[in-house]
Amino acid sequence: MAKPKVATASLAGCFGCHMSILDIDERILQLIELVDFDKSPVDDIKEFTGRCAVGLIEGGCCNEENVRVLKDFRKHCDILISVGECAICGGIPAMRNTIPLKECMDEAYRNGPSVYNPTGVYPNDPALPLVLNKVYPCHEVVKIDYHLQGCPPPADTIWQALVALLTNKPMDLPYELIKYD
Amino acid sequence: MSELEQGIRQICATFHNDKSRMMDIVQAVQARFGCVSSVALDLIAKAVGTARVEVESTVSFYTFLTDQPKGKIVIRLCSDVIDEMFGMGPVARAFEDALGIKVGQTTPDGAITLEWTACIGMCDQAPAAIINDTVVTYLSTDKAREIVAELRKSGDPRKLVHRLGDGHNAHPLVRSMVHNSIRRKGPVVFADLPPGSALRKALAMSPVEVIRDVKTSRLRGRGGAGFPAGMKWEFTRQSEGERKIVICNADEGEPGTFKDRVILTEYADLLFEGMAIAGYAIGAKEGILYLRGEYAYMRPLLDHILQVRRDAGLLGREVCGKRGFDFDIRIQLGAGAYVCGEETSLISSCEGLRGDPKNRPPFPAQKGYLGCPTSVNNVETYCCVARILDRGPGWFAEIGSKGSPGTKLFSVSGDCASPGVYEYPFGVKLIELLRDVGAEDAAAVQVGGPSGHLVGPADYNRSLEYDDLATGGSIVIFNKDRNVVHVVRKYLEFFVEESCGYCTPCRVGNVLLLQKIEDILHGRGTPADLAYLEQLAKTVKVTSRCGLGQTSPNPVLSLLKSFRPVLEALVKPQADEFLPTFDIRAALGSTEDLIGRKSVVFTP
Ligand SMILES: Cc1cc2nc3c(=O)[nH]c(=O)nc-3n(C[C@H](O)[C@H](O)[C@H](O)COP(=O)(O)O)c2cc1C
Ligand code: SF4
Ligand code: SF4
Numbered sequence: 001m002a003k004p005k006v007a008t009a010s011l012a013g014c015f016g017c018h019m020s021i022l023d024i025d026e027r028i029l030q031l032i033e034l035v036d037f038d039k040s041p042v043d044d045i046k047e048f049t050g051r052c053a054v055g056l057i058e059g060g061c062c063n064e065e066n067v068r069v070l071k072d073f074r075k076h077c078d079i080l081i082s083v084g085e086c087a088i089c090g091g092i093p094a095m096r097n098t099i100p101l102k103e104c105m106d107e108a109y110r111n112g113p114s115v116y117n118p119t120g121v122y123p124n125d126p127a128l129p130l131v132l133n134k135v136y137p138c139h140e141v142v143k144i145d146y147h148l149q150g151c152p153p154p155a156d157t158i159w160q161a162l163v164a165l166l167t168n169k170p171m172d173l174p175y176e177l178i179k180y181d
Numbered sequence: 182m183s184e185l186e187q188g189i190r191q192i193c194a195t196f197h198n199d200k201s202r203m204m205d206i207v208q209a210v211q212a213r214f215g216c217v218s219s220v221a222l223d224l225i226a227k228a229v230g231t232a233r234v235e236v237e238s239t240v241s242f243y244t245f246l247t248d249q250p251k252g253k254i255v256i257r258l259c260s261d262v263i264d265e266m267f268g269m270g271p272v273a274r275a276f277e278d279a280l281g282i283k284v285g286q287t288t289p290d291g292a293i294t295l296e297w298t299a300c301i302g303m304c305d306q307a308p309a310a311i312i313n314d315t316v317v318t319y320l321s322t323d324k325a326r327e328i329v330a331e332l333r334k335s336g337d338p339r340k341l342v343h344r345l346g347d348g349h350n351a352h353p354l355v356r357s358m359v360h361n362s363i364r365r366k367g368p369v370v371f372a373d374l375p376p377g378s379a380l381r382k383a384l385a386m387s388p389v390e391v392i393r394d395v396k397t398s399r400l401r402g403r404g405g406a407g408f409p410a411g412m413k414w415e416f417t418r419q420s421e422g423e424r425k426i427v428i429c430n431a432d433e434g435e436p437g438t439f440k441d442r443v444i445l446t447e448y449a450d451l452l453f454e455g456m457a458i459a460g461y462a463i464g465a466k467e468g469i470l471y472l473r474g475e476y477a478y479m480r481p482l483l484d485h486i487l488q489v490r491r492d493a494g495l496l497g498r499e500v501c502g503k504r505g506f507d508f509d510i511r512i513q514l515g516a517g518a519y520v521c522g523e524e525t526s527l528i529s530s531c532e533g534l535r536g537d538p539k540n541r542p543p544f545p546a547q548k549g550y551l552g553c554p555t556s557v558n559n560v561e562t563y564c565c566v567a568r569i570l571d572r573g574p575g576w577f578a579e580i581g582s583k584g585s586p587g588t589k590l591f592s593v594s595g596d597c598a599s600p601g602v603y604e605y606p607f608g609v610k611l612i613e614l615l616r617d618v619g620a621e622d623a624a625a626v627q628v629g630g631p632s633g634h635l636v637g638p639a640d641y642n643r644s645l646e647y648d649d650l651a652t653g654g655s656i657v658i659f660n661k662d663r664n665v666v667h668v669v670r671k672y673l674e675f676f677v678e679e680s681c682g683y684c685t686p687c688r689v690g691n692v693l694l695l696q697k698i699e700d701i702l703h704g705r706g707t708p709a710d711l712a713y714l715e716q717l718a719k720t721v722k723v724t725s726r727c728g729l730g731q732t733s734p735n736p737v738l739s740l741l742k743s744f745r746p747v748l749e750a751l752v753k754p755q756a757d758e759f760l761p762t763f764d765i766r767a768a769l770g771s772t773e774d775l776i777g778r779k780s781v782v783f784t785p
Contacts, residue, residue: 064769064782074758101771124776132768141763143709143755 004053004166008040009073011066012093012135013059016152017084023155034166048076054165055080060090061136065129074142082138085151094135101133186224188213193228200229203239203533207246216250242535244517245474252287252294254332257311261300261436262671263594269308275325299519299675300436301475304594305362305601312338314477316359349446354481361443362601367588370564371604376450377495379571383458384503391462395566398574399586404430404559405653413556416546418463420554425465427456428557430527432473434519435630436675437655440590441560443602445479448564449486455563457500458570460508463556468510471527474517483512519679523728524557537681538727561590582608585646593618595658612641620658625665630655631672632732635739665744669736670698676733687730690721694737705761706752715741
């Protein structure tokens with residue numbers, strides 16, 4: 001029987017959550033026994049090759065590319081998991097949500113102390129994804145099945161969640177792994 | 182010394198610089214200086230010897246208190262669903278047009294502020310508003326314009342009252358246009374009792390015998406929860422502490438409830454008689470009537486009745502000449518916070534604090550007001566007590582049903598021919614009541630206010646009593662043209678506004694429930710949302726700290742239970758991967774405008 005496939009993506013995140021995925025250390029070998037990786041920065045597969053059992057999403061949606069990727073994940077994955085604060089609440093990128101879009105753009109591309117932009121145009125090459133009016137947590141864009149909290153969630157949490165899902169067993173998370181204060 | 186400083190010193194001195202009288206102090210300061218300004222906060226703190234933040238926390242909690250100047254006249258429009266059904270929308274717009282401001286603003290000359298406020302207890306004469314302390318009822322767009330013209334001319338809201346209401350509403354100390362609308366009298370509450378007759382009978386017995394009588398009558402609290410009154414008194418009596426307190430809960434904030442208003446207007450003597458009996462039974466010298474701020478217009482009458490009772494020896498030292506039994510009552514005015522009806526919040530408020538509920542245990546009967554054993558009962562409960570002592574527990578227990586002896590007042594409003602207050606024996610069938618009020622064709626009935634249950638015709642044969650359809654007394658009727666989902670939205674808005682914010686399930690959960698109901702109303706709901714609503718509602722119920730959060734999801738749960746087809750007709754399966762609540766065009770629009778090019782990924 002073919003192994004179930006797992007895909008991962010980093011949207012508006014810092015890659016810290018992916019680091020945490022890799023932090024499962026040598027258990028990655030066990031994981032490879034259980035699953036194949038599909039679209040993911042881990043193996044640098046750029047587009048889905050087929051249906052996946054689980055998709056792990058790091059980061060929220062700050063631009064249209066994030067939205068496109070997230071939609072693509074929803075389309076290809078049976079179960080979609082928001083991993084980490086940014087995917088769940090928007091995280092640091094969402095701090096801009098309290099500032100009007102134009103002010104953000106002006107600070108970034110016109111008025112910032114290190115900006116040199118005599119013509120005052122905003123970068124607008126069609127290759128650059130348009131930013132959204134605000135940063136959205138993933139579950140406000142598509143249906144998300146599970147949330148794994150943490151910044152980043154500990155490797156053990158991610159490991160336990162994946163194994164539980166893939167072996168269809170209840171998840172056993174000790175208190176230390178889900179206590180954050 | 183500035184005028185403000187002098188005024189504040191004087192006011193604080195009136196209340197013996199006692200910080201537990203903070204509610205009275207800040208209300209008096211606001212009445213005199215228009216608001217409790219930042220400077221005033223410091224001055225009050227200094228005068229009563231507390232920290233500024235303590236004063237500020239009280240002022241910031243209550244809707245009717247403010248640290249920013251408002252208009253000399255504040256018009257508070259009732260935002261309840263009933264008022265909306267009877268035309269508050271156009272009335273509010275007429276006020277806005279006539280004043281040239283929006284709701285929430287003050288006229289540029291600082292004369293008039295226009296605001297929304299939660300149910301003011303006038304649902305049977307909606308739409309209604311309170312202007313300073315004056316209640317105006319049966320509003321229309323024409324009346325709104327007349328009111329503004331009159332206020333601009335005289336600056337005195339009391340001049341708006343042309344025709345006086347019935348009964349004591351016309352009393353020189355009240356002079357209100359409010360109507361009692363007593364539609365059905367029963368033998369317990371809406372019946373005469375010569376002042377002192379029940380009290381004298383009680384004083385002829387021992388306190389323990391009085392409690393025994395109340396227990397024999399099987400009287401249960403009329404405020405909603407239905408706790409046996411005699412048992413509560415016994416606990417309070419037996420609790421340690423010399424000083425004991427009797428409190429009457431006249432906060433009546435549950436939208437759609439107004440029966441206590443009618444008791445206070447017409448049968449205050451009966452109530453005070455009951456409170457004095459309670460004082461005797463539990464061994465208390467002090468009674469407090471916690472009167473909701475919206476009913477401030479009745480305060481002069483109530484103060485007067487208390488004085489008359491003192492003069493007649495029914496209050497004060499040696500009540501009715503009974504050696505060793507001193508008892509008096511003071512009125513504590515609230516300031517517009519529904520949660521203060523919850524007994525532990527109410528006690529906080531009486532202590533001059535913000536109206537946050539307290540943790541239980543200890544229960545108020547053990548440690549209540551200022552740490553003293555305290556018994557809190559509803560207005561109607563005390564009236565029943567007086568009648569029980571007058572007529573005997575056996576007589577009372579014969580009325581009503583087995584588990585719910587006595588009668589109950591119902592405040593009936595909404596789509597019916599005769600809104601008003603009805604006294605029925607407990608156990609009356611809902612359909613009987615609907616027939617009597619002229620609403621047999623009702624499509625939905627909210628029993629017990631927003632924290633109660635919304636029922637449909639399938640439940641009309643059930644009976645109104647603790648063991649079946651329990652209610653603190655509110656019956657709100659909706660005809661077939663009303664949108665029950667919208668009704669639930671209005672109730673959730675109420676809870677979101679009134680949550681004290683202490684615990685997360687209630688503070689956040691109610692907002693999420695409201696958002697989801699709004700999504701569904703706007704056609705952005707999916708079938709999966711119904712399961713989400715149910716789960717979230719149950720979570721809020723079981724994890725909230727006080728009765729507010731424990732009952733606030735009831736409208737949603739009732740909707741899911743009794744009106745599921747209505748919800749199912751509103752939700753649609755999701756069209757693509759995007760949630761129906763996510764609008765990619767809206768998310769990109771402002772950037773496209775700013776940068777001057779369209780998205781190539783999500784083309785319009
Ligand atoms: C949010 C909330 C609001 C309440 N409002 C009132 C009220 O306005 N009047 C009232 O008598 N009881 C109200 N109650 C119930 C009181 O906490 C308390 O149970 C009641 O006053 C006890 O009196 P009883 O035993 O005579 O009914 C409220 C409870 C909650 C949780
Ligand atoms: S949740 Fe933390 S670790 Fe993960 S992407 Fe966001 S900032 Fe980085
Ligand atoms: S349930 Fe609501 S009202 Fe009660 S304590 Fe919690 S936040 Fe406050």
